[in-house]
Amino acid sequence: xxxxxxxxxxxxxxxxxxRQRSLELVVYRQGAPVLVLWGVIWIVGFASNAxxxxxAAIVWTVLTVLGAVASWLxxxxxNPGQNLRYVASWAVFLLLFYGAGxxxxxQTTSQRAALAALLVAAAYALTGIWWxxxxxxxxxxxxxxxxxxxxxxxxxDLWMAVMGGGGLILGGLWLRAA
Amino acid sequence: MEFTRLKSIVQAxxxxxxxxLVTLEKVGYVAIEKDFVGKKPRTRIAMTRAGRRAFLRHVAxxxxxxxxxxxxxx
Numbered sequence: 682x683x684x685x686x687x688x689x690x691x692x693x694x695x696x697x698x699x700r701q702r703s704l705e706l707v708v709y710r711q712g713a714p715v716l717v718l719w720g721v722i723w724i725v726g727f728a729s730n731a732x733x734x735x736x737a738a739i740v741w742t743v744l745t746v747l748g749a750v751a752s753w754l755x756x757x758x759x760n761p762g763q764n765l766r767y768v769a770s771w772a773v774f775l776l777l778f779y780g781a782g783x784x785x786x787x788q789t790t791s792q793r794a795a796l797a798a799l800l801v802a803a804a805y806a807l808t809g810i811w812w813x814x815x816x817x818x819x820x821x822x823x824x825x826x827x828x829x830x831x832x833x834x835x836x837x838d839l840w841m842a843v844m845g846g847g848g849l850i851l852g853g854l855w856l857r858a859a
Numbered sequence: 860m861e862f863t864r865l866k867s868i869v870q871a872x873x874x875x876x877x878x879x880l881v882t883l884e885k886v887g888y889v890a891i892e893k894d895f896v897g898k899k900p901r902t903r904i905a906m907t908r909a910g911r912r913a914f915l916r917h918v919a920x921x922x923x924x925x926x927x928x929x930x931x932x933x
Contacts, residue, residue, distance in 0.1 A: 689924035696918065703868045859867075 705813055706859055713857035715752045716819075720849030722748045727842035730790055737790050774800060791837045798827040798845060815859060819852045862902040880904060888913055 684692070722744045729740040749771055777800055787793045802823035809817020826844045834840035866876050883889040888910030892903045906914070 684921070684924055686925055686927075689921040693918070693921050693925070696921075699869055702870075706864070706868060 708813060709815065709856040709859040711756055712813075712816075713853045714755050716853030716856060717850050718751055718755070718853075719748055720846045720851075720853060723846030723849055724842045725846075727794070727838045727846065730794065731836065731838035731842070734790060770804070774804065791831065794838070794841065795827055795831045798823065798841065802827060815856060819849075819855075822848055822852070860904055862904060865904055883910065 726737075726741050726744050730737045733740070753768070778797055781796065781800075782793070785796065787796055802820045804820070805816045805823060806820025809815065809820055823845065826848055827841070830837050830840035830844060862876070866873065869876060871879070880889060880891060884891050887907055890905045890907055892905075894901055894903075
């Protein structure tokens with residue numbers, strides 16, 4: 682039995698859609714432990730903001746470097762191009778954070794932390810809009826948690842440790858279940 | 860890859876996917892392994908080398924149809 686060009690095109694379309702779905706699930710699986718890791722980092726980082734505010738900058742610098750290296754190690758099973766994009770994404774994030782910092786001039790630790798959290802939320806939301814839909818919901822949830830915490834929560838750092846860090850961990854588990 | 864994961868990727872029902880896999884296993888295109896994780900049964904499926912070659916041949920066949928080439932089905 683031979684196929685018509687229309688049937689062949691439909692079959693190829695279906696193959697491509699299945700390939701995309703498969704790829705998405707693989708990326709969700711790879712992203713899950715990274716999100717859980719950052720959830721733990723947020724809990725430790727924001728808790729230290731609340732308890733030892735003097736050392737907040739040092740603690741966050743150490744945690745961020747550790748987190749970036751650990752995330753890279755977790756994702757290094759991917760192809761070299763993907764790893765390069767990972768490093769480039771970090772470079773963009775740091776450029777934006779340290780570039781926007783002096784312009785927006787956040788006065789307090791909470792303002793700086795909220796700015797960083799909003800940038801992370803934006804990165805997730807954009808990833809979700811263009812490619813992996815679950816990241817959009819993660820990004821939006823992070824926006825909501827950060828803004829609500831900043832404007833309404835009496836203890837912003839503890840709020841971010843529990844709701845932000847805990848939310849990232851839950852998000853990681855949600856990606857794992859995809 | 861586990862059966863449940865494959866099911867969500869190809870968006871098929873248990874019965875439908877199971878039926879296709881049995882056929883593919885008979886012709887040697889996939890290998891199916893069943894075991895238990897604790898008390899929970901687990902089915903894992905892997906594409907064989909012959910299966911991969913057959914798939915690539917099929918995709919090439921579909922593309923050739925679109926290109927208007929004179930092709931014959933496998």
